[in-house]
Amino acid sequence: MNALATQTSFPPYSPQSQAMAVAGPIDIDQLSRHVQILRRKLAPGQHAYRAGQSFHAIYLVHAGFLKTCELSEDGRERVTGFRMRGDLVGVESIGLAHYSCDVVALDDSEIWELPYPPVMHACLYMPELQSRLTAALAEEIRNDRAWMLALGTLSAEQRVAAFLLDMARRHLRLGFSARHFLLRMGRADIASFLGLKHETVTRALTRLDRLQCIEVQRREIRLLDADGLQRMAGQGETIH
Amino acid sequence: MNALATQTSFPPYSPQSQAMAVAGPIDIDQLSRHVQILRRKLAPGQHAYRAGQSFHAIYLVHAGFLKTCELSEDGRERVTGFRMRGDLVGVESIGLAHYSCDVVALDDSEIWELPYPPVMHACLYMPELQSRLTAALAEEIRNDRAWMLALGTLSAEQRVAAFLLDMARRHLRLGFSARHFLLRMGRADIASFLGLKHETVTRALTRLDRLQCIEVQRREIRLLDADGLQRMAGQGETIH
DNA sequence: CGTCTTATTGATATCCCTCAAGCTGTGTGG
């Protein structure tokens, strides 16, 4: 039995997590004085919301792991991102009457529901909140654009490398090992996100394993040569 | 000489444009009471800003046509969008010290510079502005995600069809013909935006022409069968 | 232990890219 297997929920709460005042970009303690925050737990496969449901709240991921899926009229579907602790979810639907995409838990998760008109109203009393929210939206755009660049200019293998590095960085930001982690999603979800087919993702992972860049065993990933991966993905910086 | 050739600048000002109170998502008349709005003219090829320049303003496109380009450390580059009258530009860099991408005019253009800290400050006096700005950011995210879905699930030909429909819709929204318009960008820019090569874009256009869906002559486009294009691009609705 | 889902691997097909050449329109200078 390895260490990762004991992480029943991902990411596990840090010791002070219940008391943490700032989760992600939002000052929750202060916000909770103005709006009623509901905590929702989701089992793997459950939806936080679906496209078409009436928009009433944005969510802060407190624990777990989720994916956002874009859907088209004719049934095409694509994973547009993965969300973990500290990420805001639902902001893409601000200004609409109905949510525009699906959000599905990939693991046991807890999300904090921030009812939207109240949050907007609270911005009048918390100027800080307003700029945080706007900055979070802008960062979302930059993040999407960075992936657009990657998907349009990198080969399958490079995309997978970039994906692993992104996961590693986000794990690190939450205080987990960037060198050794468990993917919370299946090959098909990775493939959808990267604009590939699941067999291609598998082959890329196998190849990176053979190149001694990583060690893969199903969903368990070990980064052996992060610098090599970064060169491959066209990124200069190192994971600290 | 055809009608399009007489449109020296695109889109031309509408008769009341100088007096128009609401351009795009922002109430400019009211905003101009709070912040100093500078009008900048750009010739084709000129940059509104470049990645790395210090962030000090967002822009409202008043006339003309521009592209936004994402750049990577190792020299990869990709067009992430095209902007026309009413579009906001620069919002992706909110929260940063420096702009994160390039914005280049493709045609004679005029952009209105909205200095950013002042705009943020003005939000305190104009609650409407705040929600408009947030909604504009959210729409940007949805727009990017819709293209992510398209680029990940459509063939080259379908992408080109979707691109033409998008252009047609946006022309229509500005009061121009959706059936007959001039592309402001070259094949290479379209290709970059769609994650293709310029030869592939050319071939797709030629093919759509042969299929009698459109008529192409260099940059002049005529939509002969918008419904056919829409079916092709997996979109149900019609251009009204 | 059997079933089901997920992942891996292989063989082949296809779409798009690459490279190369020719074409078209535009601008420039004689």
Added chain:
DNA sequence: CCACACAGCTTGAGGGATATCAATAAGACG
């Protein structure tokens, strides 16, 4: 006004990366 050069577009031939189809293997779960 014409000759020329140049940039952008088009077209063709061929190759390569990824998709597709199919079979097997490995876990997960009851």
